[in-house]
Amino acid sequence: MGVDHTEPEVPVDPVGRRVVCGEERATVRYVGPVPPTTGLWFGVEWDNPERGKHDGTNDGVQYFTCRHYKGGSFIRPAKASFGMDFLTAVRQVYQDDVVQSEHISSKETTLSDCKVWVKGLVRLEQLKSVLLNCREVNGPGADGEIRKTTPNIQWLDLSKTLLSCWDDVAAITQQLDKLERLCLSYNRMTEPSDPLSHSQAFCSLRVLVLNNCDLVWPQILRCAIMWPQLEDLSVEENNITELQRPEGALQSLKCLNLSNNPLVQDSVLSLSALPRLEQLNLSNTSLTVIPFEDVSPGAMFPALENLILDNNNISEWCVVDELAKLPRLSRLSCRGNRLKSSDGNPKTANQMIIAKLEQLLILNGSQILPEERRGAELDYIKMFGEEWLKAGGESQTSTQFTCQHPRYQKLITKYGAPDSSELKKQQPSVLKNQLLNITFVFPDHPDRRPIVKKLPATMDVHKVKGLLYRLLKVPAAGLSLTYTTPKRMDTEFEMNSDLKTLQFYSITDGDQVLVRWS
Numbered sequence: 001m002g003v004d005h006t007e008p009e010v011p012v013d014p015v016g017r018r019v020v021c022g023e024e025r026a027t028v029r030y031v032g033p034v035p036p037t038t039g040l041w042f043g044v045e046w047d048n049p050e051r052g053k054h055d056g057t058n059d060g061v062q063y064f065t066c067r068h069y070k071g072g073s074f075i076r077p078a079k080a081s082f083g084m085d086f087l088t089a090v091r092q093v094y095q096d097d098v099v100q101s102e103h104i105s106s107k108e109t110t111l112s113d114c115k116v117w118v119k120g121l122v123r124l125e126q127l128k129s130v131l132l133n134c135r136e137v138n139g140p141g142a143d144g145e146i147r148k149t150t151p152n153i154q155w156l157d158l159s160k161t162l163l164s165c166w167d168d169v170a171a172i173t174q175q176l177d178k179l180e181r182l183c184l185s186y187n188r189m190t191e192p193s194d195p196l197s198h199s200q201a202f203c204s205l206r207v208l209v210l211n212n213c214d215l216v217w218p219q220i221l222r223c224a225i226m227w228p229q230l231e232d233l234s235v236e237e238n239n240i241t242e243l244q245r246p247e248g249a250l251q252s253l254k255c256l257n258l259s260n261n262p263l264v265q266d267s268v269l270s271l272s273a274l275p276r277l278e279q280l281n282l283s284n285t286s287l288t289v290i291p292f293e294d295v296s297p298g299a300m301f302p303a304l305e306n307l308i309l310d311n312n313n314i315s316e317w318c319v320v321d322e323l324a325k326l327p328r329l330s331r332l333s334c335r336g337n338r339l340k341s342s343d344g345n346p347k348t349a350n351q352m353i354i355a356k357l358e359q360l361l362i363l364n365g366s367q368i369l370p371e372e373r374r375g376a377e378l379d380y381i382k383m384f385g386e387e388w389l390k391a392g393g394e395s396q397t398s399t400q401f402t403c404q405h406p407r408y409q410k411l412i413t414k415y416g417a418p419d420s421s422e423l424k425k426q427q428p429s430v431l432k433n434q435l436l437n438i439t440f441v442f443p444d445h446p447d448r449r450p451i452v453k454k455l456p457a458t459m460d461v462h463k464v465k466g467l468l469y470r471l472l473k474v475p476a477a478g479l480s481l482t483y484t485t486p487k488r489m490d491t492e493f494e495m496n497s498d499l500k501t502l503q504f505y506s507i508t509d510g511d512q513v514l515v516r517w518s
Helices: 086-094 096-102 111-126 145-149 166-173 195-202 217-226 265-271 318-323 346-356 370-383 385-390 399-404 408-415 428-433 461-472
Strands: 018-021 024-032 041-046 072-075 129-131 137-139 155-157 181-183 207-209 232-234 255-257 279-281 306-308 331-333 435-441 451-456 479-485 488-494 512-517
Touching (some): 018 041, 086 111, 086 129, 086 137, 137 166, 166 195, 166 217, 195 217, 346 370, 370 408, 370 488, 399 408, 461 512
Parallel strands (some): 129 155, 155 181, 181 207, 232 255, 255 279, 279 306, 306 331, 435 512
Antiparallel strands (some): 018 024, 024 041, 041 072, 435 451, 479 488, 479 512
16 A cells, blocks of 8 residues: 555545545545554545445455445545635636736736736626536635625536535535526535525526436435526436436426436336426436326326437337327437337338327427328328228227227328228239339329339339439439329329338339429
C-alpha cells in the first residue's frame, strides 16, 4: 500500500464525502489507520469498480463495504481532492480574465484592470446558463453568496461533480429562484433526511437529468416530493428494475426517460395513471411484452402521445395490438426489435404496425402519409384475407382470429371484403412457372395503346417497372402502378412496394395494370 506519508489536513466528517483521484471519482467509506502500515488512509469505493482492488477488506479485517466485490481501495489522503465550492468553480470557468488580473501587483494595477474585475462581476450576474460538468464542485460555499453573485441562472449542469448529498444540491438551488433545468448525471448522492423541507429549493424546476446516478426507483419517488413542478425527468442508465406507482408524486410530469434500465416489464403499468405523461422512453430495457389486459382502455396513460421502445426483445404482434388501447398514441418508435412479417421484409412489418394502430401519425421518426396508410391497410387485408375467410369471414369471424387481428373487421368495413378468388394461395411449384396475361394501360396518356405482356407471378414490382422503362422510356422511379380486376373494375388497388411480387398483390390472369407518371 506504499510508504508512510505526513498526514495532511482532513475535512470534518470526511466519511461519505466525494473525492477525485486522478480522473476517477470515489466516495470515502473509511478514514483511519490500516496496520501494519502507519499514518492515515482513506478507504474509498470507486464509481468505476474496475478501478478497485478489493471489497474493503485487508488482511482479513473488514474496514468498509462495497457494492462490487472489487470496488474498493485504500489511498493516501494526499492523493484525494475534496474539490471546491460552487462559486469558486464558476469563477474558474467564466472569469479567467478576472483571475489573471488578480496576479497583477498593486503597483501595476490600472483603471483598466479594475474594469476587467467589474466586467467579470456583471457577467456573472447576467449568466443564464452555467455548465460545471466534470468540475470538482462539492457544495454551496458561504451562505447567500450564490444568490448575490449568480441570481439569474436558469440552466445548470452539475454532472460528474463531487456533490455527495441532496442537501448540498438544495443549498445551491434554493439561491437560484429562476432555475428551470438541472443536470446532475454521474453523481452519487445520499437522500435527504427530510425531502419535503427542500421543495422550495426546486420550486421553478421543470427539467431534471439524473442519468447514471446509481439510483433505484424508490429513491426517485422519495426525492420526487422536492420537485413539485417537474415536467421532464431523465433517469437513463441507473439500477431501476421494478417500478412502483408514484402516489402523489410526479403528477406534473410530461416526459420520462427510463432507457437503459433493467426493468421488470410487468411493472410498467405502475406509470399508467400519471395524468400528464406525454412521452415515455423505454428503449433498451429488455421488454418483451406490455400487457394492458387488466386496465380498462382510456384509464391508462391518458395523455401518452409518444412511446419509444427501441432495442428491446419485442417479437409478438400482440404487443402492437395492446398499444392500440392507448387513447392518444400518435408517435411510436420500435427500431431494433424482433417483430417480423411472414416475408421477413422490415417494410412489411412497418406496414403491419401502421395497419394495426389507427391513430399513429409518426413511425420510427417518419411521418405516415395518407396514401402510405391506405396502402398498408389494403396490404394487411390481403395478407390475412385467407385466414379471415377460413375463420368464417363476414358471416361469423372466429374469436381466435379477432384476438389476433382486432382491427381487421374495421378495415373490412372501410375498404370492403377481400375476394376469395384473389386470396387463394397457389402452390409454389405451380407459381414458379405460372405466366399471367397482364394488360398495361395508360389512363393519363390516352394516345398510348394498351400493352399486353405475359409475366411470371413471382415477378416483383421493381422488375415490372424496369420492363416499363424499356417499353416507355420513362424513368422507373417516377412510375406509379395500380391494378384492377374484372370482378371489381370500379376499384383500383395500389402496388406501393417495389419489393412485393405480382402474386402478393393477388394479380391474376387478365387483370389490368394502370401506369401513371408525372
